[in-house]
Amino acid sequence: MKLSSHRFRLLTSAPLLAALLLGMPAQAQGPGTGGPTPDPNSPTAVPLDGGASLLLLAGGALALRRLRRSTANEHPDDAG
Numbered sequence: 001m002k003l004s005s006h007r008f009r010l011l012t013s014a015p016l017l018a019a020l021l022l023g024m025p026a027q028a029q030g031p032g033t034g035g036p037t038p039d040p041n042s043p044t045a046v047p048l049d050g051g052a053s054l055l056l057l058a059g060g061a062l063a064l065r066r067l068r069r070s071t072a073n074e075h076p077d078d079a080g
Helices: 005-023 048-074
Strands: none
Touching: none
């Protein structure tokens, strides 16, 4: 009797996934590892402006490009 490919994948991957997730407990480093300690009164500054501005600009350019292509495809005979 043949198993379907979906059932076979489930039966072979489920034990592997369970072994990976349950086999080793997660271990983190303690706070006293000798690194710099952050000042609780001054939070860490994260420069979001540069990357966010570039992403917004790229998204606008992509939207404009798609809009121009869709209007050009709707009316191909208007140029002549």
